[in-house]
């Protein structure tokens with residue numbers, strides 16, 4: 001059975017996912033699209049030569065009989081409404097991060113999904129499918145470095161759009177570290193504190209950049225996470241886990257090594273789309289395969305979306321207060337107790 005997708009939001013990542021489903025992956029096709037900018041939706045149908053209908057809004061697309069699964073790639077504040085509409089119709093949903101912009105919104109989705117009675121939702125936390133993070137997790141789970149004690153990581157973008165604000169360093173950017181790190185070390189977050197170092201001259205007046213987050217976990221692991229979104233030199237993701245018996249670190253993204261003009265050099269990527277291209281392919285292939293084979297998506301759950309939202313809220317509060325803020329989750333329902341095993345091959 002081919003999974004017939006309806007896409008809500010045909011901007012940057014919407015187009016990327018449409019390209020991969022229609023040209024790279026197997027088992028899925030695009031049959032419906034919508035965007036508040038209807039011209040953008042029409043263009044995408046032409047650009048990718050899709051046999052797809054253009055719908056006026058998310059509700060009509062979700063209700064279309066030939067749509068099996070909904071891909072939500074609109075702006076964050078619009079996600080909750082579309083995901084809830086899809087669950088109401090009993091449709092599968094792949095939703096880009098954030099699942100919803102508030103913890104309450106994520107909880108609405110969690111409750112709707114539990115009421116439906118089986119898992120329908122996967123959240124686009126693609127780093128769990130990145131081969132570097134998968135290797136780190138294998139090393140940690142197999143006790144190669146003993147108990148993790150500290151994590152040092154960095155999320156650097158060369159530049160950001162003018163509308164990028166200080167809180168987006170959390171809700172748009174750090175949210176990837178927030179998701180992947182608790183998964184990596186099988187721990188829960190306890191508190192967060194934020195420091196604003198000297199500001200770069202490349203950041204606009206309204207933006208604090210860089211920022212450093214110190215997150216403490218329930219078992220006492222100390223995480224130091226830098227977000228620097230005007231670093232200029234490239235898109236650079238770093239992560240090092242320091243354990244009692246050793247250290248593991250993300251590999252550098254492969255690049256040719258050049259010897260020229262008395263210099264030895266390698267390239268640094270400039271774009272997130274290239275850095276995680278394989279992870280995006282794998283997460284959506286896993287969504288398609290697991291829905292086809294087991295009737296439930298396999299990847300990051302609505303509960304993972306809720307964890308990310310609660311943690312984001314605490315990080316944003318810590319940006320504002322300068323104090324250490326608690327990260328307090330509700331008890332995990334048994335419905336989400338199964339640890340998802342992202343299929344990465």
Ligand SMILES: NC(=O)C1=CN([C@@H]2O[C@H](COP(=O)(O)OP(=O)(O)OC[C@H]3O[C@@H](n4cnc5c(N)ncnc54)[C@H](O)[C@@H]3O)[C@@H](O)[C@H]2O)C=CC1
Pocket residue numbers: 008009010011012013014034035036037040058073074075076078096097098124125126172272
């Ligand atoms: N997993 C990842 O690495 C990434 C995730 N994202 C997430 O994907 C989402 C989209 O981001 P981009 O594609 O970069 O944004 P974008 O601005 O390029 O595209 C969003 C599109 O959604 C449309 N839209 C907004 N509200 C809508 C609604 N209610 N109904 C239908 N269409 C609507 C807009 O007109 C626009 O075409 C965001 O939530 C973002 O955080 C974005 C980039 C990378």
Ligand SMILES: O=C1[C@@H](O)[C@H](O)[C@@H](O)[C@H](O)[C@H]1O
Pocket residue numbers: 157172173176272
């Ligand atoms: O999700 C993403 C963007 O929205 C965000 O702006 C970037 O900082 C991230 O690296 C990228 O993965």
